[in-house]
Amino acid sequence: MARQIESAHKNGDKRFNLITTLNHLKDRSVTRLRETGNMRTCMPLPNLNASPPQANHFLSNQPCISPVDYDAPMKRVILYPQPSPVQAQLIKIFETWLGDAARALSTKSKKLYGTRQSSQWKLHGRWSGCNYFARLVLQEVDAFPSVVLETIHIERGKENDEHFERDYIYEKAGRWFEGSPNGTMQLVIIALISHDPLLPWTSPSLPDWNPASPCHDWGMSPNQIKHSSAATIATNIATQDKNSSALTGVDLYLATASYPNHRGYSEHVWHGVFRADGQLLPPDYNSVASDFALSQIFPQVIGSPEYNALNELRIPVNDLMTTLPRAIVQDRYAQAEFVARDAQQKARECRSQGSPRYEHERNGLA
Known part of the structure; x- marks a missing residue:
């Protein structure tokens, strides 16, 4: 991952070089940099080095800072951008989807499940010391997440090029599983947004x-x-x-508990391509289909009425097709x-x- 981080440093906004201490993350200027700069990808902060104890203590006591990951092996802090309109809509769609799952799980288990946006999590085991930000999670209340949503932006036509954020997010997915206590993590949803940038x-x-x-x-x-x-x-x-002729593509990938043993592989469950005016292109451009349902990752509900409820929770394709067009226009x-x-x-x-x-x-x- 070191090579990808160095590439991100070379291509990133030089103003990030001015962030040199953890306390700088509390400064309003960092928030303004995220808001006024065209920051669309997460950015490793090249001049901010911190030990795992320092980072974990800071992140545990600073709930109002701009969202970051702390990568313990590299001793690097990685700053997240504000969610784009497309990312915000994806979060909204999956919060509803996972909220339905939370209600079914709560009924079956007699424990309280819920969704949560913008949260920070300490990893365990092999990745102890890492402290990760999550856009959206499904969790048993006060427990480690069972499902996490990750979303990234990338320029169309460069999906296969060396790209820090894409490589980092896929590696991060593996660490979510390996760093979860007692195998709590069941699913990582990766939403890859590829777009033709405005010149x-x-x-x-x-x-x-x-x-x-x-x-x-x-x-x-x-x-x-x-x-x-x-x-x-x-x-x-x-x-x-x-x-x-500008296009925006949205691709959804699902990584399940077997992901660490098959690192880099995740099921491609949806693909949509939109014009700049938000129009969804015909089915020939959107050919990926999946029968994935949330019942597949929660075996504890098999044989119960809640199993049927989760089995009906398939990828929310209709919501994606009907609500993303407006988000695409807003994003452009x-x-x-x-x-x-x-x-x-x-x-x-x-x-x-x-x-x-x-x-x-x-x-x-x-």
Whole structure:
């Protein structure tokens, strides 16, 4: 995993280098960095080293910090982004699905089961010292989770490239099982979101303009960018994007208790591809089907009415197909907002540098 972490360092936002102590994670500036930077993947913090006792003590007593993992073997803290609109919708869908399972398990076992968002967990056994963040879990109350949902973003076309977050999440899935006490962990749901990113704004009027670079002027000159609000720019970009060929894919994988013995293999249970306007592509693009049901991972309910209830809890395909389109559109607009703010910053820098081409355009000479 060390090579993937070094790759993430090279390609990441240099501002993360300023986070050098655990106490920095409490600072409002870290939260702002997650909110205002286009942070879509989890990021190892290159200059923050902490021992397992230090990290576990800190994470046990700081419930309001930005979500992080602590990876004990590497002694690294890994910062999570805010959930994107697509991730937030997936969390909502699976919280309902797992909530139904919690009620069935509570009835059968006479113990209280429930779902929980944004929680922190200490691992045991081989991975003692690791402290992991979970977007969503199903658990017996006050016990280690039985089910965990992990979600990641990755750029379309690079699914098979070396990618820190993808490799890390799959390794993390194995550790959830190996680090759970008494085999409590039964299922890790991995939602892989692959998207065509919105190209950054540029213009021939910029001094560093490079027509060969992957960028776009979005039909707006530097002068128009300067005199438009970020919302207006974002709306213009989003409108054009809806008519583009950009796609977003959502793939669901399930890792069960046999995963550590077959590391890297998980069942592919759903695949959906959406246009930028949210339209789900025809079935030919969405061919993966699965008969997985939650009854398969909770054998204690076999032979009871609750077994039938869990057996009916199959992958919530209808919810995925009907609610993700809106989330896709919201996610594309959120990306357009980042492109718009970046465009304004570039236009301001161009003006402050006194680019002749920009001045000609501003004065109506070009």
